[in-house]
Amino acid sequence: MLVPPSACRRNDTGSLIMPNFIKALTDRLFGWEGFLLSILIVTMLVNVSQSAMFLTIGNQINLFQLSIEKIIVALVMTLIIINGEIDLSVASMMGLAACAFGWLFQIGVPVPLAILLVLLIGAAGGAFNTFWITRVGLPSLVVTLAMLIGFRGLARVLVEDRGITDFPDWFDALGQQAILGPFPLSLLIFLGLLAFLIVVLHVSGFGRYVYMIGINKSVAEYSGVDVARVKATLFIASSTIAALAGLLYAARVGAVRGDVALGFELDIITMVLLGGVSIFGGSGSLIGVLLSILIVLNLRNGMALVNITGHIQTGVIGLLLILSVLLPNIRAYLGGLWSRRRPAAGAGGPE
Amino acid sequence: MGVLLDRLSPQVLRVLALVIVLILVILFFGSQIDNYFSARLFNRISTSVAIMALIAVGQTLVVLTRNIDLSVGSIVGFTAYVTGQLLVDSPELHPLLALLAAIAVGAGFGAINGLLVAYGRVPAIIVTLGTLAIYRTMLVEFSGARSITTASLPDWLLELPRLNVFSVGGFDLRFQVAVMLVVVIAFHLVLTRLRLGRMFYAVGSNPEAASMAGINAARIVFIAFVLSGALAGLAGFMFLARFGNITVVAGLGFELKSVAAVVVGGVNIFGGSGTVIGVLLGAVLVDLIDASLVRWQLISEFWRDGLLGLLILLAVAADAVLMRQFIAVRQRRAREKQSRMLAHAGAAERVPA
Numbered sequence: 114m115l116v117p118p119s120a121c122r123r124n125d126t127g128s129l130i131m132p133n134f135i136k137a138l139t140d141r142l143f144g145w146e147g148f149l150l151s152i153l154i155v156t157m158l159v160n161v162s163q164s165a166m167f168l169t170i171g172n173q174i175n176l177f178q179l180s181i182e183k184i185i186v187a188l189v190m191t192l193i194i195i196n197g198e199i200d201l202s203v204a205s206m207m208g209l210a211a212c213a214f215g216w217l218f219q220i221g222v223p224v225p226l227a228i229l230l231v232l233l234i235g236a237a238g239g240a241f242n243t244f245w246i247t248r249v250g251l252p253s254l255v256v257t258l259a260m261l262i263g264f265r266g267l268a269r270v271l272v273e274d275r276g277i278t279d280f281p282d283w284f285d286a287l288g289q290q291a292i293l294g295p296f297p298l299s300l301l302i303f304l305g306l307l308a309f310l311i312v313v314l315h316v317s318g319f320g321r322y323v324y325m326i327g328i329n330k331s332v333a334e335y336s337g338v339d340v341a342r343v344k345a346t347l348f349i350a351s352s353t354i355a356a357l358a359g360l361l362y363a364a365r366v367g368a369v370r371g372d373v374a375l376g377f378e379l380d381i382i383t384m385v386l387l388g389g390v391s392i393f394g395g396s397g398s399l400i401g402v403l404l405s406i407l408i409v410l411n412l413r414n415g416m417a418l419v420n421i422t423g424h425i426q427t428g429v430i431g432l433l434l435i436l437s438v439l440l441p442n443i444r445a446y447l448g449g450l451w452s453r454r455r456p457a458a459g460a461g462g463p464e
Numbered sequence: 465m466g467v468l469l470d471r472l473s474p475q476v477l478r479v480l481a482l483v484i485v486l487i488l489v490i491l492f493f494g495s496q497i498d499n500y501f502s503a504r505l506f507n508r509i510s511t512s513v514a515i516m517a518l519i520a521v522g523q524t525l526v527v528l529t530r531n532i533d534l535s536v537g538s539i540v541g542f543t544a545y546v547t548g549q550l551l552v553d554s555p556e557l558h559p560l561l562a563l564l565a566a567i568a569v570g571a572g573f574g575a576i577n578g579l580l581v582a583y584g585r586v587p588a589i590i591v592t593l594g595t596l597a598i599y600r601t602m603l604v605e606f607s608g609a610r611s612i613t614t615a616s617l618p619d620w621l622l623e624l625p626r627l628n629v630f631s632v633g634g635f636d637l638r639f640q641v642a643v644m645l646v647v648v649i650a651f652h653l654v655l656t657r658l659r660l661g662r663m664f665y666a667v668g669s670n671p672e673a674a675s676m677a678g679i680n681a682a683r684i685v686f687i688a689f690v691l692s693g694a695l696a697g698l699a700g701f702m703f704l705a706r707f708g709n710i711t712v713v714a715g716l717g718f719e720l721k722s723v724a725a726v727v728v729g730g731v732n733i734f735g736g737s738g739t740v741i742g743v744l745l746g747a748v749l750v751d752l753i754d755a756s757l758v759r760w761q762l763i764s765e766f767w768r769d770g771l772l773g774l775l776i777l778l779a780v781a782a783d784a785v786l787m788r789q790f791i792a793v794r795q796r797r798a799r800e801k802q803s804r805m806l807a808h809a810g811a812a813e814r815v816p817a
Binding site for chain 2: 264393439
């Protein structure tokens, strides 16, 4: 199960043979992930030529730290989109979590208890989304769009137009200082979650269900897969992780306001789609998303090194997102033209 | 009641349901807020709806074809700024030319979206998520982070929002509102009466079937995006006239509001069904609730967004559940009718034998 289904083709004698694994590897290298890898290498080479400081551990960790909350949430979003759904409410949940934490802290709730309560709020928000999606049967795009507005509204109710700050030093330190070697807590959480989700998505049976539902929900249902339960798990996980990311944000910045993480959902979804995950569900991998996360981080860092401002960075990433889907389409189209011009080649003509 | 169920189309029922909800909301807030039925509030909401409804109509065309346009907010901001800059540079430009410029810029952006979606075969959510960022970036670059201010704009533009078509006891029909109503009615007629309009529905409900019926689906999708961009451009012009001060954040978040109006207005987010009249009511409802909650003493104005989110959810859920029930009842009635007719026919056959 570690290899994509395409690699599990059997040879004529019916047994799985080694070259299939090599084929799986070359498929990946010449496929989308190889393309991402080459973009990543080019970006990094350009960055290195711009600044000698780029490849230092300090800069690399700093580069992760600046977007750490987004990339943690992007990991779970990958599973949701592969499952054929979308969660637009994550950024608002991050804001709600941060504001709820600030509010609880302000009314005197001890910090550890506040952290626990905030994670529960995250789970409850996910359960709320799940109810409308699986029980009432509304499209997740609509439900989470409504909650994008709703969760953000609740965040505003809690802190109104104030900013809350002066959290205990140990809490701020969790977000800012290295706790294991050079790694801060949030980066460790990211790496741990990445490893866990790779196992869940690409090795476990649950992961197969996620793909299966994304490819064809009805078939999955008639095959006895508990579709509602898989979706519930994913949406509750997404919201809870978003709440955790909100807490990490509060710790890293050391202050919360009503507009924490405003608009992050677009960045998060961009990272996932750029990683080769189909917006229609059923295909994509965490490896691809990891590569696209690295590309986005390096690109932003590189542009910052040559003094390109945040707004242009966002525009460039938007362009990259469109090109990432457009270029393969153009390649396929040109390929189609090519085979039409040589009818002798036959097989590759347009459908 | 039974006859009504058979006669009325689901679309008409939807519009009726929206009207009822709208009346209930107005009555509720009327009992809660002093001086609620004032001309001032009416004028304020109507001018605000005038802008959002235009964007929502464009969004409707796109959603009908199974796509989505998330870039409208950035298009509104860009056209508002560019048109403003144009009028600052050449104040004696004819108003109509300025208006056309705004619409043309919007249509141009819409055409880029449309080309990528219809001919580049990139999913609309990806394209417009990208152009949402790109168009905003272009605005920031173009403006150099400067703002357009009211003082630098020609007088006719600043008077435009207060221009009245007619007025009944303080309740004005402002020029902008009239323009919006004309656009809504025009698109309603196009969508319900013209062959082109029906093609939007055909492409949205079943693209393959539409293609086999000889409809150029890619072209219809392209047209939908161009029109959405053009309407966003028109809305950008209105936005400029209404606010005068345009910064780089103009129109931020309009994409979500327009999708909310479309969804509340009963357009199926997966394409193929919905009406422009419903969407106008959806835009009115969303804006009315927004404006009323600000004035409601009982709760802090910070509850506004939280309640709005919940309300959108309830509106859509009620719509989905009611429609399911409605279709089930209708099917049952149709079956009963059929079996009655069959029984009748059977009896008729038996008689000669």
